[in-house]
Amino acid sequence: MAASTLPAGEPPWKTLSAEELEKQYSPSRWVIRMKAEEVVSTFVRAGSQATRKARATRRNQLDVPYGDGEGEKMDIYFPDEDSKAFPLFLFFHGGYWQSGSKDDSAFMVTPLTAQGVVVVIVAYDIAPKGALDRMVDQVTRSVVFLQRRYPSNEGIYLCGHSAGAHLAAMVLLASWTKHGVTPNLQGFLLVSGIYDLEPLIYTSQNAPLHMALEDAQRNSPQRRLEVAPPTPVGPACPVVVVVGQHDSPEFHRQSREFYETLHRVGLKASLQELPDVDHFDIVENLTREDHALTQIILKTIFPTL
Ligand SMILES: N[C@@H](CC(=O)c1ccccc1NC=O)C(=O)O
Numbered sequence: 001m002a003a004s005t006l007p008a009g010e011p012p013w014k015t016l017s018a019e020e021l022e023k024q025y026s027p028s029r030w031v032i033r034m035k036a037e038e039v040v041s042t043f044v045r046a047g048s049q050a051t052r053k054a055r056a057t058r059r060n061q062l063d064v065p066y067g068d069g070e071g072e073k074m075d076i077y078f079p080d081e082d083s084k085a086f087p088l089f090l091f092f093h094g095g096y097w098q099s100g101s102k103d104d105s106a107f108m109v110t111p112l113t114a115q116g117v118v119v120v121i122v123a124y125d126i127a128p129k130g131a132l133d134r135m136v137d138q139v140t141r142s143v144v145f146l147q148r149r150y151p152s153n154e155g156i157y158l159c160g161h162s163a164g165a166h167l168a169a170m171v172l173l174a175s176w177t178k179h180g181v182t183p184n185l186q187g188f189l190l191v192s193g194i195y196d197l198e199p200l201i202y203t204s205q206n207a208p209l210h211m212a213l214e215d216a217q218r219n220s221p222q223r224r225l226e227v228a229p230p231t232p233v234g235p236a237c238p239v240v241v242v243v244g245q246h247d248s249p250e251f252h253r254q255s256r257e258f259y260e261t262l263h264r265v266g267l268k269a270s271l272q273e274l275p276d277v278d279h280f281d282i283v284e285n286l287t288r289e290d291h292a293l294t295q296i297i298l299k300t301i302f303p304t305l
Pocket of ligand 1: 025026027028029040043094095096097099100161162163164
């Protein structure tokens with residue numbers, strides 16, 4: 001990483017060349033187990049296969065509308081046993097807010113429903129149809145919808161991957177008063193996320209998003225949390241920030257700095273750097289109960305396990 005002297009307080013990414021910044025925010029270029037050009041298609045294929053298996057083997061309700069928008073749908077997957085009270089695990093997929101779908105994202109359904117967890121895969125309007133503010137509003141309303149649909153839930157756990165981790169983190173800033181209900185949020189799992197969007201403005205990932213500096217700052221939980229009113233979650237609500245060993249140095253910095261901010265504002269934050277996984281198989285492996293991240297999720301939902 002090219003470095004030069006920085007004015008005090010300036011973030012390190014500002015010393016990077018345009019080419020280096022582009023590479024730092026191209027997760028597929030940090031994968032060591034296959035060629036960069038094969039990674040995303042492999043990831044989508046794995047997600048599509050896991051989703052087909054989930055739909056074939058688990059009781060489910062597909063395309064449940066949580067709002068009036070065409071894209072405001074969710075897939076709900078149920079454990080075998082019929083219970084009136086269960087933990088709800090919501091997943092927001094990644095894809096830089098411009099790719100990915102709920103139909104390729106049900107990686108974790110089999111191992112989590114086997115433990116009695118209801119798994120919900122949420123769709124939101126990716127760019128160019130949706131802009132970031134709209135996506136944040138959509139995922140926030142998906143949480144409100146589920147709290148209303150299952151008021152006796154045993155906790156709502158939000159999990160997001162990459163851009164989805166950003167969206168989950170933005171829910172920490174939600175003001176529930178206008179929604180008329182306070183969701184029973186009991187945990188956050190933020191996987192390989194981005195929390196300060198400013199560097200992205202200077203990469204090709206911004207092309208379909210058209211973020212200006214103020215859009216990036218408004219949608220950066222890293223910036224907003226420091227100056228936000230107390231978050232709607234209590235100090236006992238775990239916020240687990242997770243990053244893979246083979247995520248880029250910038251993704252590691254993003255996770256580390258967001259963890260530090262969460263801790264500084266009094267949240268029950270932890271940082272987990274998972275060995276031997278990259279930006280993609282950290283989630284692809286959620287099909288397996290013995291995957292470290294699956295275990296982190298289960299221990300967050302069932303701490304006495
Ligand atoms: N163009 C990106 C693709 C990417 O980052 C990505 C693809 C699928 C799911 C999550 C991703 N990361 C961010 O949301 C890359 O070069 O890796």
